[in-house]
Amino acid sequence: MKKIMLLLLIGTSFVIAKGKLNIIDINKAEELYKGKKTLFIDARPYKKYQIGTIMGSVNITPKLYEEQKRFLPINRIANIVTYCGGYACKLSDKIAAKLQKAGYKNVFVYKGGYPEWKAKGKPTMGLVRKSKAQTGPYKPTLDPITVNGVQLYLLPEDGEANEDGLVDQFWLYGQMKDGKNPPKGVHIVDTRKAKQYNAEHIKGATNAPFDTKKETMDTSKFPKDGIIVLHCNSGVVSVDARRSIKDEELKKRVFIYDISYVCDKKNKNCKLTPNEAL
Template sequence: MKLRVFASSVIVAGLLLSGCTTQPEATGSTPSAKVLTEPTAHVKGLIEKFKLENVDYAYVKAAIGNGTRDGAKALLIDARPNPKYLASTIPSSINIPDTQIDKFIGQLDKVAKDKEIIVFCGGWDCEKSPIVAGHLKSKGFMNVKLYQAGEPEWISKNYPEIGLPAVQALFKNNSAVFMDARPYAKYMAGTIPGAVYMSDEEIDKLKGRLPADKATPIVSFCEGYSCAKSHNLAKKLQEFGYQKISVYAGGYPEWKEAGQQTTAGGAKKVETAPAPKKDAFVEGIKLGEDEGTVDGEWYKALIVSDKIPANVAVIDVRTAGEFANGHIKGAINIEAGKMSATEFAAKLPKGKVVIMNCSAGGRSMEAFLKLKDAKVDVSKIFYFDANIKCDKSGKCDIKVNEPLG
């Protein structure tokens, strides 16, 4: 459902410098001193023509759930041009510009016709959202709504999600503090140069690293579009009073795949013939290279073929909402982030080998480390380090993460 379209960094940089990531943008072709609080006559006519319901900011805030595409309760669609979408959008949104509907609508090929969809654009006088919404209704989508106040109102009240061109511009101009919300081991294995380690679960301990100036632009990122940790960090930064927070939802995987500079190079190792490694197993479970992991490709093959051994308890540590949107067949949902190590350990099945997973590997790694640090016996507790997207039937698209080494 994700379509990556990278516009010119120059265009996006211009949008950033004009304040699009933190301030409501002027919309429409004719500037007006009046701040609109309702649709213009033209837009109202389109809303009535297509029989569209308009929802408010509070409704949209609830609809996006934890901010990820997997965690959102509704599908948000930004109807503005792609460069504007990449510069600043509402978290979890995908982009279907009103002038390029045929090019972008393929993202909805696997979306159920009764899925709740909320379309928005550049504000009360923007016709793009009702045009796209009307088109979706004509294609048989039955639960299409508008957030006509759109991106300008959202940005005035909450943090935006930004795309790769926007992040490249901020990085090039050294105009934001980058914060890596992934677990420390992943941060140390490679990150965006200059990024500060700031796990959402350790922010109280690490808050001394935060900028003194609450107006400092901050970009939070983690392990990609399925990773909630960057959004969790953004919300905590908001609680601390920071005013210019953005989430780079593509995160480190997208940055790395785009060939951008990372810290992963390090000093060159002396090339030596690697000693052959002997596979390690615990009760038939093949272990991975990193501490606490199962062998990713081995476990993926079992999931895909529906042959997970009977002695394995599959534990999904995500939120109940994320779990309900799709999970590995037979998984049990125990949200680790809200529990102490003792509470979490008490809920794990007894007499089984436990293999934990989340959506991108970060939260399951943290759950394992939480148990280990609390001196819980983890000899039969492991985690699956992978990006996982499952539908409600249990069919999963899985990309195994590289070992940290």
């Protein structure tokens, strides 16, 4: 019996229902990405993920799925896009199948994956790699701004400050590396679940979990002074948390710190690594 493939045209993008998998092209992937309500999952091994991945993605591999599934949204109707190393790669198919088995209803497989996304100049990120340009003191690209009495640097985008509240992670990393506390007036807030926060967190950070199902976060205990810098360990949760803030005055002094970190078992030593747009 021949396999039935259903082609659904959506503008210039498409979704192919092949068996149980929904295959999408780069146009549909970008449409979902810009909608900012979709979780992107890189199914490749961690070493490849840390070198370069689609901006805001989390890393969940078929081999480590049971350990990493804690990063998945609670809402089973959330949009999820899986991808890996291109059209010949099957890892994204395997993750998509596991997600569907777990009850997720809106799972898409972007077959072009990271290679195509990067080649088309779409937003990417990766861990800092040593180079001559990164030796010596880091110098921010943009001039500093002052918010609520605190001087900070924002991450540039097309030569100007970005509109998503992303702090220049290299600048803040320089202020906090080697176990230092955050600069005066900078309040680091971990937006992950309390259990994750208690297991490990950046020195000096407090916890304000973002409810991914209700898309809300309790900001009542946020300090009145200085600025609030949200972070998680992938970028996805903290970005959504900031977007959920309805108080526009508060939002003006809330920013995002795009940082990855690993702590020891006693949570005394955390190695911070700022993520870098490639």
